Structure formats: structure tokens, C-alpha cells
Amino acid sequence: MNDTLPVIAIPPVVEESLTDAERADLTARIKAQLIAQDAVLVAHYYTSADLQRLAEETGGCVSDSLEMARFGHAAKAKTLIVAGVRFMGETAKILSPEKRVLMPDLGAECSLDLSCPADKFAAFCDQHPERTVVVYANTSAAVKARADWMVTSSIAVRVVAHLHAQGKKILWAPDRFLGDYVQRQTGADMLLWQGACVIHERFKADGIRALHRQHPEAAILVHPESPFEVIALADRVGSTTQLIRAVTEMPNPTFIVATDNGIFYKMQAAAPGKLLLEAPTGGVGATCVSCAHCPWMAMNGLRKVLHALETGANEIHIDPATGQRAIHAINRMLSFAGQTGITLAGLSAD
Numbered sequence: 001m002n003d004t005l006p007v008i009a010i011p012p013v014v015e016e017s018l019t020d021a022e023r024a025d026l027t028a029r030i031k032a033q034l035i036a037q038d039a040v041l042v043a044h045y046y047t048s049a050d051l052q053r054l055a056e057e058t059g060g061c062v063s064d065s066l067e068m069a070r071f072g073h074a075a076k077a078k079t080l081i082v083a084g085v086r087f088m089g090e091t092a093k094i095l096s097p098e099k100r101v102l103m104p105d106l107g108a109e110c111s112l113d114l115s116c117p118a119d120k121f122a123a124f125c126d127q128h129p130e131r132t133v134v135v136y137a138n139t140s141a142a143v144k145a146r147a148d149w150m151v152t153s154s155i156a157v158r159v160v161a162h163l164h165a166q167g168k169k170i171l172w173a174p175d176r177f178l179g180d181y182v183q184r185q186t187g188a189d190m191l192l193w194q195g196a197c198v199i200h201e202r203f204k205a206d207g208i209r210a211l212h213r214q215h216p217e218a219a220i221l222v223h224p225e226s227p228f229e230v231i232a233l234a235d236r237v238g239s240t241t242q243l244i245r246a247v248t249e250m251p252n253p254t255f256i257v258a259t260d261n262g263i264f265y266k267m268q269a270a271a272p273g274k275l276l277l278e279a280p281t282g283g284v285g286a287t288c289v290s291c292a293h294c295p296w297m298a299m300n301g302l303r304k305v306l307h308a309l310e311t312g313a314n315e316i317h318i319d320p321a322t323g324q325r326a327i328h329a330i331n332r333m334l335s336f337a338g339q340t341g342i343t344l345a346g347l348s349a350d
């Protein structure tokens with residue numbers, strides 16, 4: 001199968017380091033720029049607390065990738081500044097081609113997106129023309145343009161079950177773990193691209209079991225980009241938005257959370273009285289026991305937001321023909337969600 005996946009160089013996690021005075025100065029200048037440029041900040045749950053707080057304070061949005069794009073589309077602002085990774089900026093541009101979309105750092109990638117180059121993916125699809133092509137949101141515009149359907153993690157099972165009931169065979173990309181989870185849930189015939197999220201694949205089932213023995217009252221929350229042995233331990237499997245909702249819905253006082261630790265800012269705010277523990281990622285002898293933070297998400301920061309706003313740097317451009325084909329795959333999911341009574345808020349993604 002796709003045995004020529006690119007080797008992905010994982011950068012170190014470098015968080016923005018600011019004094020209180022620098023933070024206050026940057027925040028004030030960004031707020032002024034947002035007004036002057038008729039811009040709005042949309043930030044992913046995995047970005048820094050500084051960025052999430054600023055997005056909230058300025059009438060922007062903190063959410064998953066799909067809601068970020070949906071919010072940007074509905075916003076009156078002429079410029080969207082998307083703090084996240086590149087495919088999120090691209091999805092925002094696909095849904096809002098008339099708006100200017102800026103990103104703090106165009107080098108902020110995603111290992112799932114990087115694992116699935118459009119030319120190799122197209123060749124793979126060409127080898128299996130009998131299969132319906134379903135891709136995860138964490139893909140480039142060009143890969144979405146080659147797909148029949150784009151899905152988010154929260155609707156993937158329902159879409160694939162629907163296609164399976166119609167007798168369709170699936171070609172799935174790029175996340176092998178999410179694909180495996182969907183296959184187990186639906187029983188569909190799925191051919192999987194072999195990509196993975198470099199963060200979620202690190203969670204260790206043994207470490208989670210050991211932590212759970214120390215906190216038997218805890219519920220285990222797992223994002224489905226994680227390996228099967230980790231998902232098998234979960235009390236709740238879900239997308240970022242679904243996991244945040246879980247801490248408010250479930251009665252447990254403690255949660256072991258297997259996803260990027262950037263989510264703790266909103267999760268703790270949603271359930272201030274609850275104890276949130278990071279699921280272990282480190283194996284025996286590891287120097288970092290719980291280090292689930294995306295290095296590309298960490299490339300976002302206040303300084304870079306200000307730079308993009310002041311200079312217009314890092315604008316996202318999508319070839320219009322590619323955008324039109326990509327939106328077809330996205331609209332199929334939205335239409336399916338509408339027909340089956342799933343609200344946009346229930347369609348959360350990474």
C-alpha cells in the first residue's frame with residue numbers, strides 16, 4: 001500500500017516566552033490592529049492560553065478546526081487571523097474565499113497533513129477507483145479536492161456507516177488510528193492511508209492504566225487519533241469539543257485526558273472544580289512523562305500574530321478551482337449532517 005510516506009521532521013516544542021509587560025504591550029497592540037484592520041482572531045484549543053484568552057476577549061473564537069472555519073465564514077470581519085496549523089487556515093479560506101486569511105506562522109504544519117502529499121494520494125486513489133474517498137479534516141486543500149467526502153472526527157463513524165449501508169467500499173486518509181477506530185465501529189471495508197498524529201500516537205496504555213490505579217475515580221477521555229489500545233481504555237472517545245463537553249456532563253471529579261494539553265485551558269474553565277490529569281506519553285526511561293503538546297501549534301504566539309497583522313504576512317491563498325472541488329467534499333458532510341439532524345456544533349473536529 002502507500003509504503004512511500006514522507007519522513008516527517010518533528011520540530012522541538014518552543015513555546016513563546018513573554019514577561020508580563022511584553023504580554024500586556026503585545027495584547028494592546030494586537031487589539032488595536034484587529035480594530036484597525038477589521039480583523040478577527042480565531043484560535044484552536046491547542047494554542048497557548050495567551051492566544052485563547054485574547055481571542056475570547058476580542059470577540060473571536062476558540063474552538064476546533066471546523067468551528068473555527070464556520071465562525072470565520074459567519075464573521076463580518078474582512079480579515080481572519082487563524083492561530084492553528086496550516087490546514088485550518090486553508091479550510092477557513094475554502095469556506096470564505098472572499099476574506100483575507102492570515103496565519104501567525106505558515107510553517108505550522110500537521111503531521112497528518114504532511115503524511116499525505118496530494119500527488120501520492122491522487123495516485124493511491126487512482127489505483128482504487130472502485131472506492132469512495134473519505135478524508136479527515138486534517139488534510140490540505142488539494143487532498144480535500146480529490147475526496148468524495150471530508151469528515152470530522154465526530155461524524156466520521158456516522159458517514160462511513162451510511163456509506164457502508166449503501167454497499168460502498170472506503171478509501172480512508174490520512175489517520176490510520178482514526179480509520180481503524182471507524183472501521184471497528186462500522187465494520188466497513190476500509191483501505192487506510194498510514195498517516196498518524198505525532199502527538200496522539202504517543203499515548204501509552206500502560207501509563208494510563210498505572211495513573212488510573214492511582215486515581216480510580218477518574219474517567220478516561222481519549223481523542224480517536226490515538227492507538228487502539230489507548231482508545232480501548234476510554235470512558236469517552238471524542239473530538240476536542242466533545243471531550244470538553246464530557247468533563248461537564250460526566251459526574252467524575254477527576255479526568256485523565258489523552259489529547260494535546262493545550263485543551264486544558266478551556267477544559268478547566270468549563271469545569272473549574274474538577275481535577276484534570278494529563279495522560280502519560282513517555283515510556284520507560286523517558287525524560288518527559290506527559291508531553292502531549294503539538295510542536296506546530298506551539299509556533300503560534302502573540303508576537304507572530306502582531307507581525308502578521310502589521311505586515312500582512314503569511315496570507316493563505318488557494319487556487320480557486322481547488323477550493324471549489326474541496327468545498328464539494330465539505331458540503332457533502334454538512335448536507336449529511338443537516339439531513340440526519342446533527343448540528344454544526346456537534347460536528348467538531350481536531
Ligand code: SF4
Pocket residue numbers: 046085109110111112138197198199200225260294295296297350
Ligand atoms: S496535534 Fe496532531 S493532528 Fe493536531 S495539528 Fe498537531 S500533529 Fe496535527
